[in-house]
Amino acid sequence: MFTEKDLAQIEKQGISLETIQQQISHFETGFPFLKVLKAATVGDGIVRVSEEESAALVDEFDAQAKNVSLLKFVPASGAATRMFKSLFAFKDDGKSDKSIPEFSERIRDFAFFEDLKAAMANDGVDIETAIGDGNYQQIADYILSGKGLDYGNLPKGLLKFHNYEEGARTPVEEHLVEGANYANANGVVRLHFTVSPEHRSRFEALIEAMKPAFEEKYSVTYEVSFSEQKPSTDTISVNMDNTPFRNADGSLLFRPAGHGALLANLDDQDGDVVFIKNIDNVVPDSLKDTTFTYKKVLGALLLKYRQQIFDFLARIEAGENSDSLISELSEFYETTMFTQPTKDFWTLSNTEKLAYFAMKLDRPVRLCGMVKNVGEPGGGPFWAANPDGTTSLQVVESAQIDMDDAAQKALFDTATHFNPVDLVCSLRGYKGKKFELMSYRDSNTGFITQKSKDGKDLKAQELPGLWNGSMSDWNTVFVEVPLITFNPVKTVNDLLRKEHQA
Template structure:
């Protein structure tokens, strides 16, 4: 199947022939659907706390945070292209000489386009675009509305002009404050981090970015560092990494043969956010907050958002302290029948671990080994918001091929919706995963876990793409907060909707959490 030059290409990427061959086997065999047992709901896999309990958990975090190392991890490698999808279509299709802008919107029944133009002056980039337009078109004021509308979108998106569609999402104008002060999503993450992930020394943030944008991110940090430091009283330690080429996956034809480009070389593609597990695994911290780059709010909402980050971290610390005590007791042979029962109950009641039906039949030695293996894992506490129709993953109980039942974040693409029972369970889902995690990645001795050992490789994704006009199949690794963390200890907690404010389309910037009201 592979030529000598293929092997050299594979090895140059940091891959092995065995790994690539295994990827091709995955295409051939397909990826099994998950087996849902039930949707996770309040008191059935999702915790909900009172105000008093929240305050207690915040106190746990505040009391411990200066004794541990904390890091915020922000996946930020994506370009903003999808944000402007409907505007790219408009740019390609609309001819102001043939019809008015209002007629075009009505004929297309394009609600997104209507909202965009109605809210135009409320976008944080409005003044920047208008300034650029007046530089380019000295006769702009004399033009009719149809041409003006087209020129506005063209100035935003044209790769020779502002080129927003090919810019990293983290560096786009996201919010406009008083006196025309513009803030990017990248900047907002710094302000937010100062409220919960900073310690007495500084606030550490790590952004995974596309390498071609590294200088732009560094320039943005240099531009805002002093301003944000003075406003927050916090010094920032910012680091960047890039998705590793060794995590790319081979693309294949529709009949599962390696796809070759025009020059005969193999085609490899980035393998989705699951590839970032390697980046996460390289980081050194006791606790890591994970949040997507586009999930930020204007400053007046930040205290509320920070509050629930502290709640999640408080839960993590409280559970971790108990886990470490149990593991130290096991290591020091301070374990008896009562302690075995206590640990077993803790795993079941607090960590959502379904104890094997055969556990009581094990000899004591094997019971202890079993409990240690279940306890000694990375731990993640995940915020969950009530489902209001957003696309993406949700919390479910599922059963694996060995009959083990566990809590997981599952994407709809992993579910066999042709199966009536599975479809009903999906419909019963009440909550949604907003990518709001706090992770403990060290063991009770302070050693880092190797996170690659806790992945469910059956949770990968096969997708169809187009390459040079030809339909191909691509392989995405198990998602970072999905299958990549499948074998972590997992806790789900309901958090309010204000903590989830992603900008998936440009019109999301018109929503209240992204707007400043005078």
């Protein structure tokens, strides 16, 4: 199937031949569906924190933050192209849907309006005249193309999202503000952005320009790092008959493997508490307080559960082998970590039971914020059956469910909450052990999509998603968080919602 030239290309890509063969096997057989048992709900897999509890947890987090390593991890490589899908159709073909009238009527409400006005003025075009003449295709061209703002070719992180008296801010700047307020350890704020290589220099320049003002305002020092998706995480593409797809020059086609590829980037980081949040899920300062509160709530709960895990491991390491310890462990896993053991678990000896718990305890920990389901797309919180016979909490995407199975579809539709990519994780275990994250993913989860290149259809493959398949074997707790903490920008008109105009 592969020539010597192919093998050299695969080696240069940094991918093993075994991995390539496994990917092709997935194209041929598909990924197995996950068996969902029931939706996780408040009181049955989702923790709800009262206002009194949240206030106490915030105090606990603030007291501990100075003694632990904090990191804010922000996936920021996503392009804004889809955000402007309707505007591109309007600019190029004059096609108008319901979003275009709102866009036209409220053009002055966008945070990038002043930049747009200046870009048009540079070409001798007065934006107010263009508005008065109804020439919105021309305006759209200046927004999207290189003759103006070039927003159609930039990542979301570099677009102006929110207006302030001192000037408009990009999502990158909003994450600097967030970091100063909940990822601040002794005045040092560590942030890591995953970016695309072609835009990295612009991210670096923006942060270098804005850092001094934010450092002075919040009395902090920022330590900002960047990474790009690794070529070794790309996946091979195939023709519709599952043979390798080849470029015009005969070389193999590799494609970025979706957000699951970021597991390798996360694995290169370290921290006791790592906050993960998408680049576009930000709000203006007037609405940030709830986000600050619940990030600290999740952080405090993470540290609390992690300490319980460490205490149990210390007792096992010391040789304790009592029925009392096994009873405590069983209750902790069933009521806190929401994991049910295999059916034959209670037939095991105490030594075997403790070995099982030691293995389960010695894993990365994640707390996933869950918001009430209001129809937004996203992975849902479910109880699911695992390959080892246990039952645990999983973030499940619709593509992982056999929607042709009426019973499974009905279960999927009962989800009361969904995951807005609001995670707080610990990458360090007992005695400071740094986990190797690749060891805790389910390689049998992933997605196959149909694409095209050079006019030919092909099949592409995404790796196990960062917050579902890539973290399937983590210790997991779901916590309900307020809906106001979830305000992504999927289309440009989302910036006109009150949550982004506050």
